[in-house]
Amino acid sequence: xxxxxxxxxxxxxxxxxxxxxxxxxxxxxxxxxxxxxxxxxxxxxxxxxxxxxxxxxxxxxxxxxxxxxxxxxxxxxxxxxxxxxxxxxxxxxxxxxxxxxxxxxxxxxxxxxxxxxxxxxxxxxxxxxxxxxxxxxxxxxxxxxxxxxxxxxxxxxxxxxxxxxxxxxxxxxxxxxxxxxxxxxxxxxxxxxxxxxxxxxxxxxxxxxxxxxxxxxxxxxxxxxxxxxxxxxxxxxxxxxxxxxxxxxxxxxxxxxxxxxxxxxxxxxxxxxxxxxxxx
Numbered sequence: 434x435x436x437x438x439x440x441x442x443x444x445x446x447x448x449x450x451x452x453x454x455x456x457x458x459x460x461x462x463x464x465x466x467x468x469x470x471x472x473x474x475x476x477x478x479x480x481x482x483x484x485x486x487x488x489x490x491x492x493x494x495x496x497x498x499x500x501x502x503x504x505x506x507x508x509x510x511x512x513x514x515x516x517x518x519x520x521x522x523x524x525x526x527x528x529x530x531x532x533x534x535x536x537x538x539x540x541x542x543x544x545x546x547x548x549x550x551x552x553x554x555x556x557x558x559x560x561x562x563x564x565x566x567x568x569x570x571x572x573x574x575x576x577x578x579x580x581x582x583x584x585x586x587x588x589x590x591x592x593x594x595x596x597x598x599x600x601x602x603x604x605x606x607x608x609x610x611x612x613x614x615x616x617x618x619x620x621x622x623x624x625x626x627x628x629x630x631x632x633x634x635x636x637x638x639x640x641x642x643x644x645x646x647x648x649x650x651x652x653x654x655x656x657x658x659x660x661x662x663x664x665x666x667x668x669x670x671x672x673x674x675x676x677x678x679x680x681x682x683x684x685x686x687x688x689x690x691x692x693x694x695x696x697x698x699x700x701x702x703x704x705x706x707x708x709x710x711x712x713x
Contacts, residue, residue, distance in 0.1 A: 441523045445516030446486035452515060452540060453508050456547045460554035475500035486512040507547060515543055521696060534574045535695050537566065538645045542688040545638055549684035555634025560641045564606060567644030571602035577647035578604065605643030609651040610636045638684050642691045650698045658683070658690035 454465050457473075470479045477499040483489045490509040497504060518539045526532035541563045548554045575594065578601030585592065585600075592600060613636045643651040662683060669676045694701075 437528075438520055438523065442516045442520050445519035446512050448519070448540060449512030449515030449543075450484065450486045452544050453511050455544045455559070456507070456511065456551070459544070459556040459558055460548050460552040472497045472500060472502065474502035507551070511543060511547060515540060518543070518692065518696075525696065530570075530574050534570050534645065537570075538563070538642075538695055539692055541641065542691045546685045546688035546692075549634070549682040549688070553680055553682060555638050555684045557634075557637060560634070560637035563641035564637075564644050567606070567641060568599065568602050571598045571644070574598075576601035576605065576645070577649055579647075579649055581648065601647040602644045605645075605647040605651045606640045607643070608648045609639030609643030609655065612652075612655065613639050635684055635687065638687055638691075642687075642694075646691075646695065646698070649702055650694050653698050653702060654687065654690045654694045656690075657693060658687035661690060662686040 451465075454470065458465050468478075470484060471477060472479065474497060477497070480498070483493060483498055487509045490504060493504070495504050495506070496502065519536050522532055522535045522539065526535060541559055544559050545555050548556060548559075572595055575598045578597050581600065581604045582597060639651065639655065642654050646654070662681060665686075666676070666681055669679075
């Protein structure tokens with residue numbers, strides 16, 4: 434039936450509108466609860482009928498009703514993207530705890546993708562909430578604990594499913610955030626730069642992803658994010674050398690990779706394991 438998908442899409446649009454508030458306010462340390470939404474140019478409160486996701490943007494032709502200033506395309510893009518992502522997750526998992534976990538991680542990553550893209554900011558309010566929630570949800574929805582589970586079994590430890598899942602979440606967070614921290618610090622000291630190569634926000638982002646996904650999919654997220662960033666940054670620098678001084682939003686690439694991984698990473702991982710002969 435198509436009705437459940439329509440309902441999920443509508444919820445995705447509504448939640449997408451809230452994500453826009455988070456994207457606009459969190460990097461500036463503003464409340465996401467009050468005051469009500471206003472035009473950033475004229476400060477006039479946005480009427481309820483001008484705040485309907487996507488539709489109001491189209492009716493107003495992308496401009497504020499009061500001052501005529503252009504409305505950023507990011508607003509309808511985030512709303513539509515969130516609707517698509519939630520529908521995709523619902524098609525994969527149905528109405529289940531796994532769907533709730535995937536949907537939450539997707540929405541957190543959408544916020545971080547755009548805060549880093551627009552403001553070069555990865556708010557701790559998002560990552561701390563995500564890390565805590567990911568660890569709690571691991572007690573309900575299993576988190577992949579490979580290969581640590583194999584090591585524990587070899588040592589004679591066979592933790593029960595719930596504890597094994599929690600261990601997987603903790604290990605994923607440590608692997609994701611720890612790897613980024615070590616690499617960033619190593620580059621910082623070896624290069625002699627006066628500015629850190631990787632921001633601590635990237636470390637927190639990967640701590641959050643790891644808490645949701647476990648070690649294998651977290652490492653896949655790092656790999657895909659690095660490849661995507663390289664494929665975009667290197668040609669850009671070759672075509673336009675001024676991009677050498679451009680501050681690339683690495684968190685945006687990692688966030689996009691995280692969304693792909695949470696939706697299709699397991700299939701890609703299983704294919705790789707079969708292709709390499711590590712699984713049958």
